[in-house]
Amino acid sequence: MKATPKGMRLHIGLFGRRNVGKSSLLNALTRQNVSIVSNVAGTTTDAVEKPMEMLPIGPVLFIDTAGIDDVGALGEMRVQKTRQVFDRTDIGLIVAEAGRWDDFEDAILAELQQRQIPVVVVFNKTDIAQPDTGHLESLSQKDVPCVATAAEKGEGIIELRESLIRTVPEEFINPPSIVGDLVPSGEMAVLVVPIDMEAPKGRLILPQVQSIRDILDNDAYCMVVKERELRDALDRLKRPPALVVTDSQAFLKVAGDTPDDVLMTSFSILFARYKGDLSAYVRGTMAIENLVPGDRILIAESCSHHPIGEDIGRVKIPRWLQQYVGGKLEFVHVQGHDFPEDISSYKLVINCGSCMWNRREVLSRIMRCQEAGVPCSNYGLTIAYSLGIFERALKPFPAAEDIYREMSPVLSTPGY
Helix, strand or coil: CCCCCHHHCEEEEEEECCCCCHHHHHHHHHCCCCCCCCCCCCCCCCCEEEEEEECCCEEEEEEECCCCCCCHHHHHHHHHHHHHHHCCCCEEEEEEECCCCCHHHHHHHHHHHHCCCCEEEEEECCCCCCCCHHHHHHHHHCCCCEEECEHHHCECHHHHHHHHHHHCCHHHHCCCCCCHHHCCCCCEEEEECCCCCCCCCCCCCHHHHHHHHHHHHCCCEEEEECHHHHHHHHHHCCCCCCEEEECHHHHHHHHHHCCCCCCEEEHHHHHHHHHCCHHHHHHHHHHHHHCCCCCEEEEEECCCCCCCCCCHHHHHHHHHHHHHHCCCCEEEEEECCCCCCCCCCCCEEEECCCCCCCHHHHHHHHHHHHHHCCCEEEHHHHHHHHCCCHHHHHCCCHHHHHHHHHHHHHHCCCCC
16 A cells, blocks of 8 residues: 555645644554644644555545644745645645634635535644534534544544544545446457656556556456557457557557557546546647637646656647647646646646546646636647547547537637
8 A cells, every 4th residue: 555656545634723733633643753743833844745544445645734824934835835735635634722713714614615625623632622512513514523632642533533434535435447447348458658768667657557457457458569569469459459548649650550440549538537527628628729829838747857858748749739829839837736826827728647646636726727717638638639639539438529529610610
């Protein structure tokens, strides 16, 4: 479980004022001293992450945040980092001192509920004071579970664990399939995996490994080839595969070598569905048709890395998009959890495949784009559209293909 990717873990965020005992609570939950505990307010200066196995839930990631009531210039930076944690939180723990609950805690609760994030309220330090019955009744009326703890003494931790188990979102207990539902039991998928400068030495990248495992879990099987060997591999098969999945960078060659009657898509498009909202992404991608030279494009990468050679986000996608638009576009890049507060100046936001993010963070970004009225796409969909193979790449997903067909006449209407 220690090797479980962060993006596949249940993210549990701890929120509250400074010095209410969030770090003590995390240490008690994990049975380890992962956060520094002090009576000095503001000891936690940045989000502290602790991956662990929490039975019977499975792999989780606890995120201990700095106090949201921090002050001063440095304090505001800490608060901003804490706010970013909202975007990737699957369950929110609001930690308050027993006997103290007012507009500040209500604001945190409102933010989590507005995002439809399950919440558990923890009244800590019950060895010093007791929760106010009025607060408990008010939260009960809102269907918010409450737990009383004295974290430094280990009291109430079992009850908190039980409350967390009852609050786990259904989609985490029964996660969607990556590719297994597209390949019937006993059938084959062919996975095209280019080995280039950006391929990690001696191993495959995470989406490829996860797709292989998902296929096996669904009692199907797969063949893995490089793009140069695809045509020969298909010729050797006695019957065609149920699906061909390619790295998006090899889309054109793979499309040319794959027979028209064989379904084909990319790993990035599979993850657009698995980690995000494929329908929303398809609608956002079709805004490429309206781009004109000079427009600003935001490209958001989930992992930080040094660009190498023909980097997909900094070289290839900008080149293909500018070729499609017929002029120069302005590209801005962000990495990791950084994302501009104001995105209204962008004509398109392009997320990467997001294999390192959890689904909550991807959906949060899509929601922010929708609220700002800015179209949102991802790498694979943007590449497929720019190269003219968008409809074919959507054929494995009938609902998404229907959206494309419905919007195509609208895009061709003068003045759209």
